[in-house]
Amino acid sequence: MVPFSHSLNKQHASYLVVEGRVEYPRQTDMETQQPLSSSYPMSGGDGQNSYVQNSGFQRLVVEDAKPMVKKAIEDALEFTNFSENSTTFAIADFGCSVGCNTLIATQNIIEAVKEKYQSQHPNHPPLAFQVLFNDHVNNDFNTLFRxxxxxxxxxxxxxxxxxxxxxxxxxxxxxxxxxxxLHWLSKLPQEILDANSPAYNKDSIHCTGLSKEVAQAFAAQFQNDMERFLNARAQELVSGGLLVLTVAGLPQGTLCSQTYRGANNDILDFCLKDMAQEGVISKEKLEAFNIPMYFPPVEELEAVLKSNAYFSMEIIDPSLASHMWLPFTPHIVQPVTSTNRAIFEELIRQHFGDEIVDPVFERFHKKLSENLHLFHDKHKPANIFVVLRRN
Incomplete structure (x- = not known):
């Protein structure tokens, strides 16, 4: 159970805590609750296979975004309804996970906000910052809080x-x-698991982009998820508030199969297919498995964001941390394997069983070391930095 504190009287609150869930009254179509999604948290704790120990690239992306965050806050953030008696500034990190990356990201925001506020209101008391860390209920919040x-x-x-x-x-x-x-989908599009559908993803465990019908199914689910995410944030943000996003995506005109991310997921695909061929896992289990991720092309993400009337786009930049992709040489095999385990371990465990986890990633290490050549002609993925302003 994750502690959740609030000081509102329940009779007047717009939210309630019920058995560890946050629930809201139905008010408009925009606020209607959807069915709970599946949850595959990053590996908890701080051990060898944890996300804490294996999220270095994600940390570099957060650090590289710092000057862009600072400039966005300088240029676009407005301080409305603040006075000497009202100085609480609320920041929420959505999908915070368990590592220190969320702390670095929120600290970058706090520093930029504090600097701008003090320059504009030198005679006001300093802001009191409230940081709200959000993730699924089975995220390892305890490690984060420590x-x-x-x-x-x-x-x-x-x-x-x-x-x-x-x-x-x-x-x-x-x-x-x-x-x-945001590249994690709330659920898999059902048609990719339907053998009678033209979008049946028979030949892969992820959205490679090679099948138009499969890509369209994933894209439609991503668009639906983004609309829900933006509409929810539109209700929660004050007018003039900012939404700062880094989205794992694709360069314009590039398929996922042509990028490092696609090649990485192909390695996991090879391992699972070998295990099914050997009878270690059932072919039926494999056919029912897909990674619930979608990496949107830059132009596709931009179209989804611009279609939402509640926000205006301040920045969209697909070049964030593009210099940080390492060449795929033998020395990266273990770090890449550990990172994949930190990300996919719970997904693998829930679908195939706990006894499969170690064998899968032992094979991943071996398969990656034997197939580094698959990465040599691949494109760098895009890390898309976005700033939206609430109208």
């Missing part, structure tokens, strides 16, 4: 729940942030 800074620079709370739904009261947030989380 790593919170002791400086008292901000007040922290964990908020469990699916970020495709409403999580906070109306107009209660000033900045929303999400990094490397």
């Amino acid at each position: 790593n919170l800074p002791t400086s008292g620079e901000f007040f922290a709370a964990g908020v469990p729940g699916d970020f495709h739904n409403r999580l906070f009261p109306k107009a209660s947030l000033h900045v929303g942030h999400s990094s490397y989380a």
